[in-house]
Structure formats: structure tokens, C-alpha cells
Amino acid sequence: MSAVVSVASMATAGLPAANLPKANAPAVNAAATAVSPSAPNVRARKPHYRAIFLSDIHLGTKDCQADALLAFLKSVRCDTLYLLGDIVDLWAMSKLAHWPQSHSDVVRAILSKARRGTRIVYIPGNHDRPLRHHVKQVFGNITLLREGVHETVSGRRYWLIHGDDFDVHVRCNRLLALIGDKSNDALLRLNRHLNQLRLKFGLPYFSLAGYIKQRLGRARAYIERYEQAVASETARRGFDGVICGHIHVPASKDLSGIQYRNNGDWVESCSALIEDEHGEIRLLYRPLQGQQQGRRQGKIEPFSLPSLADAA
Template sequence: MTEKLKYKTIWLSDIHLGFKDCRAEYLLDFLSRVECDTIYLVGDVVDLWAMKRTLFWPPSHYDVVRRLFHMANSGTRVVYIPGNHDEPFRDYTDNLFGPIEVKREAIYTTVTGKRLLMFHGDILDEHIQLSKWEDLIGDAAYDLLLFLNRWANFFRRRFGRHYWSLATYIKQRIPNARQVIDVFEEAAVREAKRRGLDGVICGHIHQPALKEIDGLLYCNDGDWIENCTVLGETAEGKMELLNWTERQTLLDSLHHDGEPASADILPLRRAG
């Protein structure tokens, strides 16, 4: 039996249950292989926007919800911070959803004493100034990217290759997309600085990152549509960003002193 990963805290966001491009199977595999004290769900766990268009709820999506509730009932603290795609759940802020706590936002204190602002990130959209026309083009282009991503990985599986995000590869090579990401990251750090905090943990833009910006820690735990990433803090206070598909990879890691640690393939099960 594979030894489980152990973390003090993990962060997941942008799972988009109810959306056809959600990679629920990879998330289920991760949740079955991790032990932690606390899980923060940082928004867009359920995609109510997608479900309004088309009702899509396969067994794997139900199993993710059931697994999270099982962990919450078994001693893991689970805190849910709704995002824009599951915004109606914000009406239940400071209440319990079964064993799961609902918060609008929260502040997390790391093992080493850093205080990090946690929110989904959609409150920063006002800083990304797009006209309605640009916004519509962006939505259509993103749908096309996900369509291409779906078929690219269909053929990769047929040839025994592991999952790879074509959508992310293309986005990172579009100058305007990179500019939007930079503006978002800078706005997130400014908000944390405005509140006198040491950094921020968020999601929303589907761009995983773990780095320092202007002396503050910026953490984006990514998503489970394109990247299949999760952020974790070890008991020793090291922050790690993992990619979890057939080939589990440590993307980035920061020691408690802010120095980068090595990134490598995790010593876990991999596709043959």
C-alpha cells in the first residue's frame, strides 16, 4: 500500500463539480492518498453556472462531495470559502453546512507565523479592466481551449501518455493572458499588504503559483479543470504546490525562510 502524503493544511479551489471538464477522478485519487488537519476549499467547488446551462453530475462528482464530507466527519477540519461560480453559498457565511464551515474569507497563520489572507479572488476582477466585448471573446476562446484540451488528452490516453494541459500551454504563450495574470497577482498582493498581512492564498484565475511578490507570499492553488493542482503546508512549515495526474509532480516549494526548494517528481504511484 502506498504511504499517504501528510500535510498540516491543504488548499483546493476551482474544482467546478457539475462542469464536464472537471477532473474529478484525479482529485478523488489525491484525496484518497492524503492525510491533513485542515482543508480549505477556496471557491468554485460546485459550478452552478455550468449546471444552469446543462445538468451534468456523474458519479465521480458525487464521490468528491461524499469524500470531503467523510473527511470532515472523521476529524479533518473543512472550511469552504465560496467563489463566483458557487456564489449563492455565500448566503450561509459563518454557518455550518453539515460538518463543513462556510466563510466569506479567512486569515491563515502558517507554522512560522505568517498571516495569509484567504479569498477566492473574484473580488479583484475590477482590477482586470476588460470591455464587455473582450470579456465575451475571452469566454468563447476559453471554451475553445477546453474543447481542444479535452480532445488532445483523449488521444494522449489512447497512446498511453499522461495528462497534459494544452489549455495552460497555450494561455502562457498569449501576451494578453499573461498580462491579465500579472495584474491579478499584483492586485492580490496589494490587498494583503493593505490589510497588514504577509501574503495571500487564492484561486479564481486557474493559474497555480507559489512565489514572493514585493516581499509578500503569493499562493494560487490552481484548479481541477486545466492543471489539477493543490497547495499544501507541511508540519515543518514548508509550502508545496503539487500537480496531481497520472504523473504526480512537485511544481514549486518554498522553505519557511522564503528560499525556493527543489521541485521534482513525487515518490508516488505513476502511470506505467
């Protein structure tokens, strides 16, 4: 019930709504200013981006990396925050809800940004599908859409979607899609137990799901089919690029002239997309606590990511 209240609260921040899908706010400086050693009481300025894109947070589940996301939200500012689906996992919560204080803190951080003038655009995904019944509604400074368009300061137009509509293009039917989701859930549970064991032995975080996606041929083939299907439809609609989520694979690449950008997730990758002052859409990573770069002894390599640094 607390999760439902939190979702409702997210949709009622009392600020004036902005027109959509325009995104023509002036570009801002994305560079952070370092704290001067001679002035220790002066805080470093937070990076200010024109837009930040997040998806696949999965609040309400044990696998959500809420603490890492909260640290990221507190470290940045933006004119527009796009939430591209699976923010609150209503699907999983209908079976078993997991809602610690950190999940409420994430919702509170988002609402705080809305109160301070950040425009919030929420495009529900398949795991928060019930919210699609409320698309085109405006709640203060928060707007729900089925899909959207973001125009960068450089004039490029990006199609904004969650991405689950393309499951039919890369899987045989909805039953197989459901089986795929159940397999992924089982993999995440195994990953959670594996890392609890690794933690006891002082080993860094290891993304089992990420490792399998990179190594298993069938998984790579599925990802490639998904990316190509999304890029093809983006081109057919006349956009310069697409920003999506859904498959939990962060990406920043050009596919046949289409700029394909995937947010990744806050279950494994802990990644986000931002628009910088030049109008470029860049991929940022935020590593999980205890995650280290480099290799461990043996055949398995940790799925390590740079700390809040460009991945493109």
C-alpha cells in the same frame, strides 16, 4: 438535482464546528512512511498535513478531473481542508449539468474527512456564487466564509480568497469578464476534443489552455496584472501572504515581500497547496492519467508536471 443534494450534504456533516479563523493545531509530520518489503500487509502511512488548500474543481462539468482529485484526497490526511471556490460549478450546471459517479465520490470523500474530524472551510467563488448567501453559517464541521485567514505554525498569516473580486482590476468591465469566461469555456471544449484525438494516436495528455497561457503575451500580461493586484491588496491589509485560485494558474512566488500562492485547478493543472510541518506553504501537482514529462517531436511541448511533488 443530484448535484444540489450533494452540495447540501457537504454542508451537513454532523461534527462539532471549530472556531475560525484560528489555525493553531500542532504541526504534524508530512512525510509518508514506506511499506516494508518484509511486511506486505502493512499499508504505508498517508502524508498528514496541517492544512490542504484546493480550488477550482468545477464539479458538474465535463472538464473536471474528478478521478485525479479523488486519488489525491484518498492519499492524504489533514487537520484543515480549505475549499477556495468554484468547487461545484453551479453556473455551468444551470445550463448543462454533467454529474457522473466520480463527482459524487469526490463529495463523499470530502464528507468522509469531515466525519473523521477534519475541519472544512468553504469559501465560495464566482461559479458557486449562490452559496455566498450562506456565509458565516456552520454546518457541523463545515463552515462557509466569504474570505478567511490561515495562520501557519511559523506564525505567518495568509489571506484566503477565491480571487474573482480582482477581475475588475485587470479587465475593463463585467461584460469583458463574462466574455473571458466564455472564451475559456470554448478553449476547454477544444482541449477536450484535442485530447480525445491524441488518445486515439497514443499521445500523452496536452494542456492547450496551459500552453496558451504560457505562450500568449496578452494572457501572460493578464496573469501578471492579476497577481500584482492581489499581492498589493494583501499588503494593504497587513497579511504576510495570500492563497487564492480563480485564474487556473498554480503559482508559488514572492511579490514585493508578499507570499503569493495560487492553488491552480482540477481541470488542467491538478494542483494543490499544503502547509508542511515547518509552516511552509508548498505547491503540489498531481498529473492527469497518461500525462508524461519531456518533449514530443515538433514545436509543441506537453504541459507536463511532476507527480505529487513540490513545484516551488
